[in-house]
Amino acid sequence: MLISKYSNPDFDPYQGESLGEPDDGPWIAPTATGPLAARVSIPGSKSLTNRELVLSALADGPSVLRRPLHSRDSALMVEALRALGAQIDEGEPGPFGPDLQVTPGELEGGASVDCGLAGTVMRFIPPVAALALGPVAFDGDESARRRPMRTTIDSLRTLGVEVNDDGRGALPFSLYGTGSVEGGELEIDASASSQFVSGLLLAAPRFSRGLHLRHRGEHLPSMPHIEMTIETLRQRGVRVDSPAEGEWIVAPGSIAARDVAIEPDLSNAAPFLAAALVAGGTVTVEGWPATTTQVGAHLARLLPRFGASVTSAEGALTVDGGAGVIGGIRLPGVDLDLSEGGELAPAIVALAALAEGPSRITGIGHLRGHETDRLAALAAEITALGGSVTELADGLAIEPRPLHGGLWHCYEDHRMATAGAIIGLAVEGVEVEDITVTSKTLPQFAELWTGALLGRTRPAVDPLGLM
Template sequence: MTEPWPAPRAHHPVDAVVSLPGSKSLTNRALVLGALADGPSVVRRPLRSRDTTLMVGALRGLGAGIDDSSDGEWTVTPGALSGDATVDCGLAGTVMRFVPPVAGLSTGTVSFDGDPHMRLRPVGEILGALRTLGVDVVGDALPFAVRGTGAVRGGTVVVDASASSQFVSALLLAGARYDEGVDLRHDGPPVPSLPHVEMTVAMLREHGVEVDAPTPGGDANRWRVAPGPVHAVDRVIEPDLSNAAPFLALAAVSGGSITVRDWPRETTQAGDALREILTTMGCEVAFVDEGLRVTGSGTLAGIDIDLHDVGELTPAVAALCALAEAPSHLRGIGHIRGHETDRLAALATELTGLGSIVTEHADGLDIEPAPLHGGVWHTYADHRMAHAGVILGAAVEDVLVEDVATTGKTFPEFAALWAGLVSG
């Protein structure tokens, strides 16, 4: 345990240009596809963080060769997927959900476990689906084991992916290597975070995989991956746009201007929704030569928004709403109760602890304007909760963020970069 971190207060408009590490979502998908490919792949500008290090360790355990000796370029060489292995999932949902479908192709027993809280995160739908597709799985939650036989039959499977879009992505990523591919149907409330599924589909197609995905007017709940090779692809990883949320929020709360370098003009990342959200809340948002620039006025408008597809942005948006001049309503995010922590309950508790007026609903939060004060902001080992805490600390004196190091999950240098920016 360490002492809570004094979140620096922004006493002046912060003007800066920042470079962010690569996307965790893109990096871990690229690693999985590289391990399943028909030749070596190069991943440039990958994210090196706890989640991606855990993915590297998991895929190495299954037999893939990954040379991550360079920060700027990793080479992934497919292996035999043979032998017994133990996978540490940590708190990485992508490891817990993306690796078991790959483990089904191995010829050994692969055991999975993770941090204590990871045992509470949903994975049963994936394990049940793998059984339907012909994989021998022992257990229905962490810890569990996959007994691979070197091949997976595949075929048709029905899942309820309303708790996590990763249930869909996990089966699609490995599906081309199954004898019959995968014909996946979702049966349940709408799938959250659909941009992440669209990211998976786009990357599979770049690897030459035939994918049928929902189109306007078609079946919105069916994805099909045809059996066939996964071709090797060299790719450059985009900056992590969700990790941009606290930095762009800093422009909003300080009345300054932050430019995030290399923001893509077109992307499947959920974080791209920040452009519209911040515009609605009163910021000026524009593409410039260096990337994306957000300029704040020093005041924030309230917002009424459905964040169902971009739930990972909720903590940062909720922090901004607590600083806004009018009430805000965040909806469609009941599924984030199953993220690194129950984010709705955590946000309601911590915002209330700093003086905010918050009403927690089954699928969202109502946040009313109120004077805020300092105090300890608990992170619940959740990097997005830490982001929310530092945003509030930039506008409110004496906010102490407990376990700011949890940001190392996706951004190891976060605290140092943040302190340097805010303190000038």
Template sequence: MQTPKNSRSTTPLPSWRAPVAAGALSADVALPGSKSLMNRELVLAALANGPSTIRLPLHSRDTGLMVEALRSLGVGIESTGDSGPYGPDLRVTPAVLTGGAPTEGGHGLRIDCGLAGTVMRFIPPLAALATGRVTIDGDESARRRPMRTTIASLVALGVDVIDDGDGSMPFTFTGAGAVRGGAITIDASQSSQFVSGLLLSAPRFDEGLVLRHAGERLPSTPHIDMTVDALRARGVVVDQPEPGVWHVHPGPIAARDVVIEPDLSNAAPFAAAALVAGGTVRIRTWPAETTQVGADLESLLPLWGATVARDGDDLVVDGGVGVRGGATLPGLDLDLSRGGELAPALVALATLADGPSTITGIGHLRGHETDRLAALAADVNGLVADGSTAVTELEDGLRIDPRPLRGAPWAAYEDHRMATAGAILGLVVDGVDVDDIGTTAKTLPQFPELWAALVQTGDHS
């Protein structure tokens, strides 16, 4: 087993004791907006032919980093005065994009990507349209995330990039105010974000873009569908003549007012909680049609025995008596190549099953906020009561052989989905101490409060 990256063991933080469910749930959850949709719409609004309004936006670390990156390039982003339950709407006003003059250190404008994959993969093609020097950088942990494909893409588009040659941040380039575009080939095997980042800015390239993926696999294709849909909704012509090829025609990106859907991937721990604690969890305003991979929960959770039904605009997950009440969950073999971001929550369910499970199609998760395969194996195995191995890493996934569990520390590794996976297991395993629940602020700052409210609905004392 590999050692997971991003451990914070050298910087002790107050741990968060995952609350145990005292009874069957009867929860009603309204989630903030989708990070994936929000950051795509911010980029498109910044490049549009007029102002756009983003309603029910997500206000989180990842979206905040995107807002600040765009502002630093000259884009106007202001609150409208209208506010939803989780913060104000935003008005985005495009501007002539401007980088920085070379400083004494030669870096010009430094854009902080934090640990946000969408920022580090979406902003460089956009910033290449600016005039001036731009340096792309982020958290120390982000410097271990794969960026070689983004760098190679910029070079193929005629952008002069200065980097250390290791395919990671930081790297620097000087924009000339335009990008030629044309036909390029990339390997996006490590992340679909490499494709989306290029497609989003491609309408503003002089020749548009014909993009071909040449790798062995292409993970999380629904995220690319989301990008294409967002482009087409703004009047951009996008063709896909064959699988793995996208042709974005040059032209204007229409200004548009958009409403951001709730984040369905962030719904995963709340929906899974019904199977663990028992009872029902209602997720408010579940979209009838969506490109979010979290929608796959509707078909995945019944495989473990949940009843999933729509009730008006909501999705209701009924877990029966749940693991807490004595229900058994079956072992399953799942291919999650469509939606690997659901894997941490589903691995938590598989850990509580009565038989072995194999979850594959998730090898690319090694390059996320942390190596999620190694992190999940380390954390779950740390809970095994007799010290044996419950989770084994595979080349493209994990094998889970459930074992009796007991309370123990759970490392988040600066990864929001690792933190929420620990919370799921903590519903029935007393003493799961998540070392950094604050990392959920990456996409869901309200997680601790929403989770506490969820668990309290099961307190029948």
């Protein structure tokens, strides 16, 4: 059972702002009072939705995306592709929003792209815009201007695209497309984000010579996201080879139109599955794919490290947390390398903060360049609640200490908000500064957290107005 002292369901999933009264303060995280028996439906994967949107806009005919994510990140991607000439219309309604029908158009410049805080938009759209004819300007939220972009900017220049960033290596910048990109050989350092690789690979079939891309840095984070990009390309008939680690060859050619069903976002399932370990009982996520390239699939092997029992049956994944933290279970400390699943780190670190033994979460140094510096943010917020977290060169060391309530800052970061919600299950009085930041990838989070964990399978209030 959950007790919720406050919730604010009436916000626009596309803007993360209230649709009614102005924001009236922090969201007091619900505290668990007993074991869960929850079944949760999670909206579509952001990573898959935005990759399929890009490929649909570059395809040789109309595509349909079924059960896509409708969130701020996906809305920004839709608007960016529309600005460049794609036609994107709403189709059949679904439980979390309508299908999307994408009809490619001639790529045109003379556009401005609002990246918001979406890494996929700021890193996937510039190579697409380079194929348009005319100028395209890019900017985003203030926080987005601190995210690394130099690799994208430098790679486009190497490919012969005119880019003006006044030497910042970051937003805002503009480019001037000539209607085509020759492609060919390219070396980059993608140590800061796998999205630099994915953005180039997605547009590469439309380059005159395709692309032979090599990563020259020592570290390449989030390889599963690159594997996801390669799989989506192959499913559309594009030839992609990887002759060596950190090397990819994309053949030039057409991108097939496709009718594709988007998988649930398994990374967004992380806080819900983690809740079983904190509150006790079981949480089942419906629609869990048997095979997937999503990094969220790693939860099935990560959560047992904390003592969970994980089972998969009939297209669903269930986590049993026994009595849970609030029932007296003492979670063991863990030593984990999350270099392939860094976006799961906030949820894992939140569990580690509630464990009885020390933990080390490594392989996540690149998270300093995400929506915020997640390592510094997690360390600061857990420490402010009485915990002890030390930053490492590529991760965090967490020492067990009793936690108390207090204000949990979000830093405009959706995964920081959900990490605070996890801790709040066991620690009374945790106030999440701005729960609406979850609109970036999961606008229904507050409703699912306070509703689905009570036994409902969809939001108590439908923020898309489709129920």
